Amino acid sequence: MAEAALDLRGLGYRTGAAALVEDVTFDLHPGEVLGLIGPNGAGKTTLLRLMAGLLRPFTGEVRLHGRPLPDWPARERARRMGYLPQHFAPHWDYTARELLRLGLERGGSAEGLEDVASLHGVAGLLERRWSSLSGGERARVLAASVLATRPGVVLADEATAALDVGQSLALMGRLRMAAREGAAVAVVVHDLNLALAGCDRLALLHQGRLQALETAASLAEDARLDAAFGVDFVRVRTEGGLLLTARGGG
């Protein structure tokens, strides 16, 4: 496998006495889409923010292309990493065009704005102000402004949460496209079937700890999934792979 784009070693984070992330170690490789899954409060957002360098770990470290994150000049790091937050509110009521332009400038990209908008399915929204966009439209514009710069590492926190099923699949497709072009992608996904369909490997977090890190197909069969979510999953075999459906709380 290619050299890691991001490597996490013994990563830990706490507030007061509570450990939000504990002893997490894994590599994220160019060309892969890694899904971060786990129940509410498992530590997925905290882990993603540690990976993005937005939080400083209490233990361990994150390295980007072999170099510790704090050693990267902020601008260089921002150019190499695209971060899609769970919640985003711009400081100003920008139009989608302005947000896309800001994204392209931040990434030092020479790509044409109209081309990028078409590629990401937001050409029809360019003149709309942020305040006028629906939740799903905002998510699409935000994703476009981050992916437009073709960052080498893409970290997306529940980027599909506000999207309908078609748009969710389309966004997962764009993350896949970024990976094919060489990006290392980590995405927090709540919809397990979307995660199974769209990710190469899945990292299962529970109570701040990495419970499993396996191929999506393998984790789908793993009883640790049921244990983490407190659910007996029914596994339905289809031509496209396993589908998970929940039987009820344990």
Ligand SMILES: Nc1ncnc2c1ncn2[C@@H]1O[C@H](COP(=O)(O)OP(=O)(O)OP(=O)(O)O)[C@@H](O)[C@H]1O
């Ligand atoms: N600043 C903070 N102070 C105290 N506790 C926090 C803080 N930030 C997060 N937590 C707690 O840490 C745990 C992990 O939070 P995190 O947002 O990382 O979980 P998550 O897996 O992303 O959850 P969800 O699926 O609900 O979005 C939660 O119990 C949360 O309440």
